[in-house]
Structures are given as C-alpha cells and as structure tokens.
Amino acid sequence: MVKGSPSKKSQNGVVNGKHAQNADSKWKDDFHESFEETPLIAAMYTYLSYILLFIFGHLRDICYYYGIKKDESGTEYGLQGFVPLYSSWGNFFLRNMYRLIRDAWDRPITSVAGPEIDILERVTHDHWWHFEFSGKRLHALNFGSYNYLGFGENKGPCIDTVEEITKQCGVGVGASRQEYGYMEIHKELDELVADFLGLEAAITFPMGFATNSMNIPCLVRKGSLILSDAMNHASIVLGAKLSGAVIKTFKHNDAKDLEKKLRESIIQGQPKSKRPWKKILIVVEGIHSMEGSILPLPEIIKLKKKYKAYIYLDEAHSIGALGPHGRGVTDYFGINPKEIDVMMGTFTKSFASAGGYIAGTKKLINYLRVYSHSSMYSCVMSPPVASQIIASMRIIMGLDGTDEGQRRIKQLLNNARYFRRGLHKIGVIVYGNRDSPVVPLLIYSPGKIIKFSRESLKRGLATVVVGFPATPLIEGRARFCVSAAHTKEMMDEALRMIDEVADVVRIRYSRLPVSHFYTHDIPISI
Structure with a gap:
C-alpha cells in the first residue's frame, strides 16, 4: 500500500473520528471516515502514466518548436513589439493533457440541475476555441451537482416566490x-x-x-x-x-x-x-x-x-x-x-x-x-x-408550516449512506465520512479517469472527474454528489452503471469487506 494524503493515517487503512455530543468516547465511536490507502499497483501505474505523458509532451513541444507539427493549443495572438499580456496556456500540463481531454474536464451545456438532466452535445472544429451544438441530446442521471436538498428546480414554492419578487423588485x-x-x-x-x-x-x-x-x-x-x-x-x-x-x-x-x-x-x-x-x-x-x-x-x-x-x-x-x-x-x-x-x-x-x-x-x-x-x-x-x-x-x-424541510434533510442523509454502502459493495475505494453527501471514488490513473468519465456518460450517468493538480498526483477520482431529490431507483440505476464501468476501467481496487466500513448497523430508510 502507498499512502495518499499524509493526514489519512491508519494501520488498517481507515480513519475513525468523531460524532455526537459531550462525551468524547461517544462521538469517536459514531464518527467514521474511510481513507483506504492507495494500492501499490495503482500508484505505480499512475506514476508510469504521468512519466509517459511528460515524455510525449516534451516530444510534442520539440515538434512545435521546429515546425514539424502545428501548435494547436490556445495561445495569445502576439502584437509586434509587445510583451505577451497573458500566458494562461503556457503551462506544460495544460498544453499536453488538459487540452486533449477537455470533454472529461469541461462538461457540456445542460438543463435544470435536478436529479436528471439533459446534456446538449457540443463539437469543435478549431481545437476547442469555439463550439457548436451537434443537435444531439443525452438524458442522464445527475450526480455532479451540489443540489444537496433538491431545491435546484424550476417549479414549486421557491420558484413561485422568486417570480413574484422579480415582478416587484x-x-x-x-x-x-x-x-x-x-x-x-x-x-x-x-x-x-x-x-x-x-x-x-x-x-x-x-x-x-x-x-x-x-x-x-x-x-x-x-x-x-x-x-x-x-x-x-x-x-x-x-x-x-x-x-x-x-x-x-x-x-x-x-x-x-x-x-x-x-x-x-x-x-x-x-x-x-x-x-x-x-x-x-x-x-x-x-x-x-x-x-x-x-x-x-x-x-x-x-x-x-x-x-x-x-x-x-x-x-x-x-x-x-x-x-x-x-x-x-x-x-x-x-x-x-x-x-x-x-x-x-x-x-x-x-x-x-x-x-x-x-x-x-x-x-x-x-x-x-x-x-x-x-x-x-x-x-x-x-x-x-x-x-x-x-x-x-x-x-x-419549517417556517412554511410543513415538514418538507425535515423530510429533505433526512432523505439526503439516507441517500448518502445508501449510495456510499452501494459503492463499497462494488469493491471500489471510496473516501470520506459515511454521512457526507460528497462521495469520492478513487480511480488514480489519468487514462482511467478519462475512460471512466466517457463510459459513465455513454450509459447515462453524469458525474464529475477530478485529477492533478486539483488532487494529489496519485489520487485522481470521480466525485459523486448525492441529492435529496435522488430516489432509490435512481441510485440503484447509478450503482448498476458504475458496476459496469468498474469492470471496463478496472478500478475494483478495494481489498476490504463492506463490514470493515460498517462496524455496526446504520439506519437506512429509503
């Protein structure tokens, strides 16, 4: 095993923390976070991938320098006698990795950020400077939005109030x-x-x-x-x-x-x-x-x-x-x-x-x-x-006279626990606290990150993938955001798709049984 972040230290690969009130021992027993350490084979494969990326990146830069290949990256149009105003694309990593896989990092235009979204496919003919709508729409489950309580909707009491205030103010x-x-x-x-x-x-x-x-x-x-x-x-x-x-x-x-x-x-x-x-x-x-x-x-x-x-x-x-x-x-x-x-x-x-x-x-x-x-x-x-x-x-x-707020809060907690347990059953490595609606799934290799994103979207699952430099080099991941608006059927369908993609991408790295993460029953009522 290889340690990822130095703070995630634990002999068994899991950090136990805290929850509850007053007594330290009580919240230590209930507060549970998992940070299973990076498998050695995954770390080696990830480092090798980045080494190859850097080698081919330098070869590409040499080809650009001698005019063997046209530089298609986004660069400022220089003015005669002027120092460059900006160099946002001068970074080696951006030129040679980010630009080539923008479809994984930069998501296309979507509809209302509910539990399901419509994604408008976009195409480019000038290396991502401009985009065109291809005419294709993809209906997908949305597990990439921060819409935790499901208020990101275009109907209901919130929208009615907003509409009235817009007319007034x-x-x-x-x-x-x-x-x-x-x-x-x-x-x-x-x-x-x-x-x-x-x-x-x-x-x-x-x-x-x-x-x-x-x-x-x-x-x-x-x-x-x-x-x-x-x-x-x-x-x-x-x-x-x-x-x-x-x-x-x-x-x-x-x-x-x-x-x-x-x-x-x-x-x-x-x-x-x-x-x-x-x-x-x-x-x-x-x-x-x-x-x-x-x-x-x-x-x-x-x-x-x-x-x-x-x-x-x-x-x-x-x-x-x-x-x-x-x-x-x-x-x-x-x-x-x-x-x-x-x-x-x-x-x-x-x-x-x-x-x-x-x-x-x-x-x-x-x-x-x-x-x-x-x-x-x-x-x-x-x-x-x-x-x-x-x-x-x-x-x-609860000032609206209903229990809708409490229902959404409880539903979010149940959904987070249910979805996280489902991922553990698949055999992938998952980070974080069992009560957190942010659920990171570790993928590690940059090539696998891209493949996971594309294969998930192909099946109708929209999520966010994150790699270096936003994460440590060997801790690239997919980040799922659970919402109170997700139903059990939606989460089961998402887990089924992730199960399929896990086989395609080969990311079943976890070697710990589900019982290792759940030492006692967590009440779940979906």
Missing part, C-alpha cells in the same frame, strides 16, 4: 450596501440567516468566493498567524495570502498536527521580532468538497480554547446538508454555534442560489459592514437570488 439593484442598494429583502435575509444559525447577526454577500477572499483580509493582518487546513478551498488560500498574515498549513483534519503547529508557533513567536502573535486564526471547512470528509470540530474547539485562538469555519458544503436541522457541522456534533468565532457559508449548494454569508457577534458583523471590500465595492445580491435563499431556508426551518 426587478433583477438587479446597481448599488452597494453603503449606497442605495440595501433593500428590505436583504435586511430580511441577513436576519433570517442569523436566526437559522442561532447567532446574533449575519451579513450576506453576492459571491461565495469573495466571501472568503475579501473578508479574511479584514480579520487578520501583518503580525497575525493563520493556521489553514492543507486542503482548504482556493478562496481561503487567496484570502489568506491577501491578508499579509503569516500562513502555516496543517494536515487535513488532523488535530494532532494542528496542535503541534500551534504550540511551535506560540513558542517561537513572530518570525523576525519573536514577539507574540497579535492574533491566531484557525481556518477550517465543515465538509471538504474533494475528500467527502467532515471536520472533527470538537477537537478543534478544544485547541482553540487551550491556545486562545480564533476559529473561522467555512460551511460552504455543510450548511443545509449536515445535522438533524440542516444547520451544518455544529448541528451535526450538537455544539453551540457561539463556540465558533466566525461562521462562513455559501448559498450555492443546499439553497440552490448564489452568494455567501458571515455570521457571528453583532460587533463582528458591524465591523464587516464598514470594512469588508465585498460589501463596499460590489453591488448587493440580486433580489430574486435573495428570494430563493429566503424561500428555501424557511422550508428547511
């Missing part, structure tokens, strides 16, 4: 919060988000990525320390870099490594002056979008209190999708959300809308209202977008 505001853009619907949304999370106040932003990248620099500056999970999202990475603070990473979801870095940093102080840090901010995610893992929050909170640090919790994938009330990772562990200093999340997944939020104390939110670049220098959220969030959140909270 239009589709755009054209001003920031500090000017004349802040409408009653934005005030209602801010207050509803705070109420939903159980915190004093909240502020919303029109873009989820900017919620991290533009607000982290408001919270920490030079003289501060950011301890960031090694697998945090690009928006967090950018925000941390823009802040000017010192950045240190710790192994993914590894509380021991985090404590080691905390202790060393406090002892050593700031790099040059050796003075104490002005502020220490621990930045973590509730559910990781590539690993399907859930943050061991009780351990992180213990370290926060022990070392007097702050926690910045990104709930982009966990809010709405985790916990008995859909309130994210704090709800999942039964922890008071006030234990978290900065609660961040997005509306692009479970709420089927756009934008993001930060919630916490009134003092924190008032500060961000004045100093946040995302608040001052961007237009506020479009009223129909805000209306979609309000309508879906009210359903989740």
Whole structure:
C-alpha cells in the first residue's frame, strides 16, 4: 500500500473520528471516515502514466518548436513589439493533457440541475476555441451537482416566490450596501440567516468566493498567524495570502498536527521580532468538497480554547446538508454555534442560489459592514437570488408550516449512506465520512479517469472527474454528489452503471469487506 494524503493515517487503512455530543468516547465511536490507502499497483501505474505523458509532451513541444507539427493549443495572438499580456496556456500540463481531454474536464451545456438532466452535445472544429451544438441530446442521471436538498428546480414554492419578487423588485439593484442598494429583502435575509444559525447577526454577500477572499483580509493582518487546513478551498488560500498574515498549513483534519503547529508557533513567536502573535486564526471547512470528509470540530474547539485562538469555519458544503436541522457541522456534533468565532457559508449548494454569508457577534458583523471590500465595492445580491435563499431556508426551518424541510434533510442523509454502502459493495475505494453527501471514488490513473468519465456518460450517468493538480498526483477520482431529490431507483440505476464501468476501467481496487466500513448497523430508510 502507498499512502495518499499524509493526514489519512491508519494501520488498517481507515480513519475513525468523531460524532455526537459531550462525551468524547461517544462521538469517536459514531464518527467514521474511510481513507483506504492507495494500492501499490495503482500508484505505480499512475506514476508510469504521468512519466509517459511528460515524455510525449516534451516530444510534442520539440515538434512545435521546429515546425514539424502545428501548435494547436490556445495561445495569445502576439502584437509586434509587445510583451505577451497573458500566458494562461503556457503551462506544460495544460498544453499536453488538459487540452486533449477537455470533454472529461469541461462538461457540456445542460438543463435544470435536478436529479436528471439533459446534456446538449457540443463539437469543435478549431481545437476547442469555439463550439457548436451537434443537435444531439443525452438524458442522464445527475450526480455532479451540489443540489444537496433538491431545491435546484424550476417549479414549486421557491420558484413561485422568486417570480413574484422579480415582478416587484426587478433583477438587479446597481448599488452597494453603503449606497442605495440595501433593500428590505436583504435586511430580511441577513436576519433570517442569523436566526437559522442561532447567532446574533449575519451579513450576506453576492459571491461565495469573495466571501472568503475579501473578508479574511479584514480579520487578520501583518503580525497575525493563520493556521489553514492543507486542503482548504482556493478562496481561503487567496484570502489568506491577501491578508499579509503569516500562513502555516496543517494536515487535513488532523488535530494532532494542528496542535503541534500551534504550540511551535506560540513558542517561537513572530518570525523576525519573536514577539507574540497579535492574533491566531484557525481556518477550517465543515465538509471538504474533494475528500467527502467532515471536520472533527470538537477537537478543534478544544485547541482553540487551550491556545486562545480564533476559529473561522467555512460551511460552504455543510450548511443545509449536515445535522438533524440542516444547520451544518455544529448541528451535526450538537455544539453551540457561539463556540465558533466566525461562521462562513455559501448559498450555492443546499439553497440552490448564489452568494455567501458571515455570521457571528453583532460587533463582528458591524465591523464587516464598514470594512469588508465585498460589501463596499460590489453591488448587493440580486433580489430574486435573495428570494430563493429566503424561500428555501424557511422550508428547511419549517417556517412554511410543513415538514418538507425535515423530510429533505433526512432523505439526503439516507441517500448518502445508501449510495456510499452501494459503492463499497462494488469493491471500489471510496473516501470520506459515511454521512457526507460528497462521495469520492478513487480511480488514480489519468487514462482511467478519462475512460471512466466517457463510459459513465455513454450509459447515462453524469458525474464529475477530478485529477492533478486539483488532487494529489496519485489520487485522481470521480466525485459523486448525492441529492435529496435522488430516489432509490435512481441510485440503484447509478450503482448498476458504475458496476459496469468498474469492470471496463478496472478500478475494483478495494481489498476490504463492506463490514470493515460498517462496524455496526446504520439506519437506512429509503
């Protein structure tokens, strides 16, 4: 066996973590994550594939240089006497791998992001610069959307509300919060988000990525320390870099490594002056979008209190999708959300809308209202977008007078467990927590990643495949996103197709029985 990520360490190939309330032993018994280690043969085959890719890539570049072959990659048209404006295609990997298999990485145009979608086939005659619709449509099961609670639909109470708000307010505001853009619907949304999370106040932003990248620099500056999970999202990475603070990473979801870095940093102080840090901010995610893992929050909170640090919790994938009330990772562990200093999340997944939020104390939110670049220098959220969030959140909270929200939350949990167990039965290696709606299936080799994508789509299964550099070199994968809108019949059909493709692509790498991952019965009621 070959280890993938250094944080996924376990003698039997499976990491056991935590779940539940108060007693450590209780949540350790219930919290279960699987990270079966990379088989040696798969690692060797993957490395060999990349070596061959690089060899042939260099040969191709030589042919381009001497004019033996025309360079068909996307390059800037140079202007006489000007330095190139950009070189986005100058990367060796993009030129020689990504460009050749765009059909696997760049998905075609699709219909409404429900449990089933129609895919419009596109063709190119100039090496992916321009596209044409071929006239063919493919009906497929959608396991590639973040539509966790199934609100990404074009009918129902949410859409009716959005339609009415569009008639009343239009589709755009054209001003920031500090000017004349802040409408009653934005005030209602801010207050509803705070109420939903159980915190004093909240502020919303029109873009989820900017919620991290533009607000982290408001919270920490030079003289501060950011301890960031090694697998945090690009928006967090950018925000941390823009802040000017010192950045240190710790192994993914590894509380021991985090404590080691905390202790060393406090002892050593700031790099040059050796003075104490002005502020220490621990930045973590509730559910990781590539690993399907859930943050061991009780351990992180213990370290926060022990070392007097702050926690910045990104709930982009966990809010709405985790916990008995859909309130994210704090709800999942039964922890008071006030234990978290900065609660961040997005509306692009479970709420089927756009934008993001930060919630916490009134003092924190008032500060961000004045100093946040995302608040001052961007237009506020479009009223129909805000209306979609309000309508879906009210359903989740049960404020619509029905139990539809609870039904969807329970259905998502059941679907995630059912689908993950089905994949284990097929004999493939699956990462993540059994309660996570993000289900990564390990494929490893770049050639097999491409083949898996094409064979799945051919059978009517739409999913996302991910490879290097978005994942470690030997951990290429397909990432399935389970939705409350998926029925048992849909999941059974998807599992049947994956079973067929697993034989074609030869990815039955798991050597552990299903019972190894499920030490005791998990209630499933599909």
